[in-house]
Amino acid sequence: MPENIKEKLKLLPNKPGTYLMKDAKGNIIYVGKAINLKNRVCSYFRPNVNDAPKLKALRAKIADFEYILTSSEIEALILECNLIKMHHPKYNISLKDDKSYPYIKLTSKEDFPRIFATRKIIKDGSKYFGPYTNAGAVHETIKLLKNIFPFRSCKTMNPKRPCLEYHIKRCLAPCTGNVTKEEYNRMIQSLEMFLEGRSDFVVKKIKEDMTKAAEDLKFEEAAQARDRLKAVEAVIEKQHIISEKGDQDILGLARQNNTTCIEVFFVRNGMVIGRNHFLLSNSEGESDEEVLTAFIKQYYNQATFIPKEILLPHEIKEEKELLSTWLSNIKGASVHLLAPQRGAKRNLLNMVNDNAKSYLEEYFSKNPLDSDHNIKISLEELAEHLELDKIPDRIECFDISHIQGAETVASMVVFENGVSQKNGYRRFKINSTEGKPDDFKSMQEVITRRYLKSTKNNPLPDLIIIDGGKGQLNAVLPIIKEAGIIDKVAVVALAERFEHLFKEGQKEPIVLPPESNALFLVKRIRDEAHRFAITYHRKLRSKRNLVSVLDHIDGVGSKRRKALLDHFKTISKIKEASLEELQEAPLMNKKTAETVYRFFQERKKHN
Secondary structure (H helix, E strand, O other): OOHHHHHHHHOOOOOOEEEEEEOOOOOEEEEEEEOOHHHHHHHOOOOOOOOOHHHHHHHHHOOEEEEEEOOOHHHHHHHHHHHHHHHOOOOOOEEOOHHHOOEEEEOOOOOOOOEEEEOOOOOOOOEEEOOOOOHHHHHHHHHHHHHHOOOOOOOOOOOOOOOHHHHOOOOOOHHHOOOOHHHHHHHHHHHHHHHOOOHHHHHHHHHHHHHHHHHOOOHHHHHHHHHHHHHHHHHHHHOOEOOOOOOEEEEEEEEEOOEEEEEEEEEEOOEEEEEEEEEEEOOOOOOHHHHHHHHHHHHHOOOOOOOOEEEOOOOOOOOHHHHHHHHHHHHOOOOEEEOOOOOHHHHHHHHHHHHHHHHHHHHHHHOOOOOHHHHHHHHHHHHHHOOOOOOOOEEEEEEEEEEOOEEEEEEEEEEEOOEEOHHHOEEEEOOOOOOOOOHHHHHHHHHHHHHOOOOOOOOOOOEEEEEOOHHHHHHHHHHHHHOOOOOOOEEEEEEOOOOEEEEOOOOOOEEOOOOOHHHHHHHHHHHHHHHHHHHHHHHHHHHHHHHHHHHOOOOOOHHHHHHHHHHHOOHHHHHHOOHHHHHHOOOOOHHHHHHHHHHHHHHHHHO
């Protein structure tokens, strides 16, 4: 144990708080909370033969720690949730990609609210429903709501005339005063109740609106209300009443290898209104209780609705009371965590568990590399076939893209522990071979820029993969040696035709076994580098082609060309612009505007 840790352990207080474990580079690798910091933190440094492999691995990495005192265990729990969400520590159980879950947003603070899909929660007074794990489900829900409740979807209301949405009866056109603020917001209230699962209230309210409209001889409004009622009732028929009236979340759990699936069924007012499944990584060696506790903290810390009752597949003993108090404080009403062992509620839990198991089996059948267990096997296999001294934790792969030397670009993708790290991706516009197709020279340039000129704040990989054959490998090896990293980094080239790997000093290629995990991983990394390079190349080519169209117009030089693109944003909008709109653009005069206008009008005639 390092001396600095020994001294800090002596000074730990017997008070509640949150602790952060750090590695030698100062990265936060684990966050936890404790009612007694001294007892809890010291326990990490008392080795036991029965310790889980994950705890042993964590202990070996701890080079330092810090702690934050809180006034209560509840405050420590809240801080723990926020720090895990902020830092995504390597050794904490974590929801995969939890930042990217989509929500449905209701802009309730606007005079005429609208709803749309979003992945960001902003404290602007709006209401959010979710999270959802499937963006397609979000858009389908919004499409369904649009058919039932004709809310506006435009970002800014145009008071000149109603748009197409109004004419096809999918918007009430509040922009033109066709509906009052009060009438519009009554509809939004029904929409909100529908999203909350209170469909019986929605039915009652629509019936009242329909009756009142008929009594006032507003037969068109009554007919619209009738159509909405039919649509709502059609949706309700698909929902199943499963319990007495009330709100519940039912959590199911299934585990396979090192991945856990938590299935959540949403019961609102006694009916199942939807479900979501969430994957948790880094759960190997953790008990079901620990996994459920971690999920509840992370999920409900960002959930937009907390029901009165949460049914659990297993009992939570250690932190049950604490979690219940925390959730109750968030909701403003009592929240109960229950793990029924028999009866109707147990049957519901068994059903949700079966759904979780089914989803996990289907997921792994479609994504054989996406289990931590399979990724580990892939990396071990790759290290064995390439005769590496250690498993390659960080892999960097390079690819070149161009058309006959034009717009030559390169990509670098990064995989850590077998998982892509998109914040480490880089793209390069190649300068040394413009107009001359030379993949060897292009690869030399990008390798030089990465390992000779841009090493600051960029960690070295354990393995470099060059997309190409033996020639590509021989072209870059001198640069790797010049950078002084040849003894620290393994370098291989991947020939696309037969998926053969070439390594320095070996005449014959390394052939990975067909259908092996190692081959799947290498192909995935290569394909990702290829995709990233092609995307950048297409972007540059598209930009060049757009500019070249304007270059054919008399009177449009580089300054006017830039001004037009800055003003209209796209070439399509320039093509569709009226003469008056072109004259109003920066740096344009009447004569040049007429030239531009005629140019595109002539092109339309000939197309």
